[in-house]
Amino acid sequence: MIAWIPLIVVVAFVGGFAVSAWSPRFGAARDRLALATDGLTAAGILFASRVLVDWTTATVFAWYALVLVLAAATVGAVLRWRTLPPLKDPAKRTSRTWGAGCGLAIVLVLVGVTTL
Amino acid sequence: MNRPTRIRLIAAGAALAVLAGGVLAAPRQPTLSTSATGDTTLAQRLADKAALEPGARDTLATAIIDADGVTYAGLGADETTEFEIGSITKTFTALLLAQAVERGEVTLTDPVGHYLDLGDSAAADITLVELSTHRSGLPRIATTPSALVTSVWSSYRGNDPYPYDLATLQEHARAAGLTEPGTVAYSNLGVALLGQALAAAAGTEYPALLQTRVLDPLGMTGTSIATTADALPTEARTGYTAAGRPAAAWTMGAYAPAGAIRSTVADMARYGQALLSADPALGVDPAAVLNPQGPAGAGPLIGLAWFTQAPDDGTATWHNGGTGGFASMIALDRAANRAVIVLGNTATSVDAVAMQILEENT
Numbered sequence: 357m358i359a360w361i362p363l364i365v366v367v368a369f370v371g372g373f374a375v376s377a378w379s380p381r382f383g384a385a386r387d388r389l390a391l392a393t394d395g396l397t398a399a400g401i402l403f404a405s406r407v408l409v410d411w412t413t414a415t416v417f418a419w420y421a422l423v424l425v426l427a428a429a430t431v432g433a434v435l436r437w438r439t440l441p442p443l444k445d446p447a448k449r450t451s452r453t454w455g456a457g458c459g460l461a462i463v464l465v466l467v468g469v470t471t472l
Numbered sequence: 473m474n475r476p477t478r479i480r481l482i483a484a485g486a487a488l489a490v491l492a493g494g495v496l497a498a499p500r501q502p503t504l505s506t507s508a509t510g511d512t513t514l515a516q517r518l519a520d521k522a523a524l525e526p527g528a529r530d531t532l533a534t535a536i537i538d539a540d541g542v543t544y545a546g547l548g549a550d551e552t553t554e555f556e557i558g559s560i561t562k563t564f565t566a567l568l569l570a571q572a573v574e575r576g577e578v579t580l581t582d583p584v585g586h587y588l589d590l591g592d593s594a595a596a597d598i599t600l601v602e603l604s605t606h607r608s609g610l611p612r613i614a615t616t617p618s619a620l621v622t623s624v625w626s627s628y629r630g631n632d633p634y635p636y637d638l639a640t641l642q643e644h645a646r647a648a649g650l651t652e653p654g655t656v657a658y659s660n661l662g663v664a665l666l667g668q669a670l671a672a673a674a675g676t677e678y679p680a681l682l683q684t685r686v687l688d689p690l691g692m693t694g695t696s697i698a699t700t701a702d703a704l705p706t707e708a709r710t711g712y713t714a715a716g717r718p719a720a721a722w723t724m725g726a727y728a729p730a731g732a733i734r735s736t737v738a739d740m741a742r743y744g745q746a747l748l749s750a751d752p753a754l755g756v757d758p759a760a761v762l763n764p765q766g767p768a769g770a771g772p773l774i775g776l777a778w779f780t781q782a783p784d785d786g787t788a789t790w791h792n793g794g795t796g797g798f799a800s801m802i803a804l805d806r807a808a809n810r811a812v813i814v815l816g817n818t819a820t821s822v823d824a825v826a827m828q829i830l831e832e833n834t
Contacts, residue, residue: 399490402494403497406497406498406499407499407717409499409715410714410715410716411499411501411715411716412501412526412527412528412714412715412716416498416499416501419494419498419499420494420495420498422494423490423491423493423494423495423498424491424494426490426494427487427488427490427491427494428487430483430486430487430490431483431484431486431487433486434479434482434483434486435479435480435483438479
């Protein structure tokens, strides 16, 4: 069961980005910052999963399925981009920017560590 | 071009980029080689049993020793292919202990503090036989904060988790607490200390001791031990973790007596034959290391490093090994004068493969 946990995490992030990009309402990105953060996080987590997931258990077909979902989500994100404001609530610009920056920094470190 | 069309083209381009990146970055898993060597029947048995334990496989090699001699087989490897044998190295260290006792250099009950700088620590009073039978109470690995961090990081990366010199090994031992001395608790730290103590008693270093007292007399020319990454040949084989990730070679520094030997099935078969036949080249009666001296917990019995199955489970005397990228197993049926060796270049265990082959041949 433990071997499946990293895969479940990756599915959650990539699936979350797909929902963020395509969902008409529930879970849909509120603004461009959220959409971009979701996309970059999903891509980073998927990339890191190359070495974090036991692909002998999950089979490499799961990887290709996740790549397909990410590609579909990317299409949705590009199509949705123009309809979204840069920030839904400009009053929260500082906190949102810091939050997104910290989240992306963590993903960047994860990608860096797994690529070393 | 109108705007919707341009956006659709951008979306299609982005999706293609993701797909291309996904294909290029796809995890590459080793798969068990289908290139059989040696005895074709045995190679097929090896292939059939490779899936007994889950995890990545790449190449495997095996040898069966019986009254007819030695039969070799391999998948992507042959009897001359080099593998890290991991903790089977401990049986060589145990043999060196028995030899040193025979030569009068040490006694089994000498405290390890006689030979190494362990100060007045609890570890200093541990006897050599307690180190070899894992009854010292020492932890499996060093428990200093830096050693634990190194161990966790190395486990993740598949790197050598023991990049320590003798001074650091002794520091680990001085800092270690003892847990229930007298009961069996497998300790790499303990066997590393034992090997270094034997080298000190002989006035040499562990690799030289191993070479002159075991490898040369037995003619194990395909077997070697390098205790630093720099000392390894650049073409030295590396393997894969059980998850299929490339793993670095383990040389283990001062911990080498616990697991740094690299060998071939041909040489390990030579070793197995010597143990079964009490070859004088061993320098001692192999019963001194193989015979159980007591229980090793709920299951097997333990001799000097060697485990023997509990009577209800079988009669095999065995030791396995595992490094970041290799797995190994040697199992002897002393009563039937048979043995099986299985070596693999992934960290996926080969214990069940070897045991089943041994049992089928009995």
